[in-house]
Amino acid sequence: MAADSYKAGQRVRVTQQVPHLGNADPTLATSIEGTVVGFAQEKTGSWYAHSMDRKLWLDRLKLRKDDGELVYVNLDQYSSIEVLA
Numbered sequence: 001m002a003a004d005s006y007k008a009g010q011r012v013r014v015t016q017q018v019p020h021l022g023n024a025d026p027t028l029a030t031s032i033e034g035t036v037v038g039f040a041q042e043k044t045g046s047w048y049a050h051s052m053d054r055k056l057w058l059d060r061l062k063l064r065k066d067d068g069e070l071v072y073v074n075l076d077q078y079s080s081i082e083v084l085a
Contacts, residue, residue: 005039006036006039006061006081006083007036008036008037008038009035009036010035010036010083011033011034011035011036011083011084011085012033012034012035012036012061012063012081012082012083012084013031013032013033013081013082013084014031014032014033014061014063014073014075014079014080014081015029015030015031015079015080015081015082016029016030016031016073016076016078016079016080017029017078017080018078019078032063032065032071032073033063033065033066033084034063034064034065034066034071035063035064036061036062036063037062037063037064037070038061038062039059039060039061039062040059040060041057041058041059041060042057042058042060043056043057043058044056044057044058058074058075058076059074059075059076060072060073060074060075061073061075061081
């Protein structure tokens with residue numbers, strides 16, 4: 001995902017799935033809706049990653065929910081983002 005993919009002020013729904021192996025229900029899914037505050041690649045505190053600054057870099061989407069709560073969503077290959085009208 002490119003850093004310019006999502007603009008501040010856009011309303012989005014993020015759905016994330018967690019694969020579940022060996023269970024009757026193969027995935028666990030959760031969704032969150034909000035207004036984009038920001039989108040960036042940010043590093044984690046992970047010490048074992050062998051990349052820039054020896055940190056693991058993640059795509060992070062910052063959302064403001066309707067009740068005002070700010071939420072950071074770490075995006076991965078199981079994340080789906082839908083831009084809402």
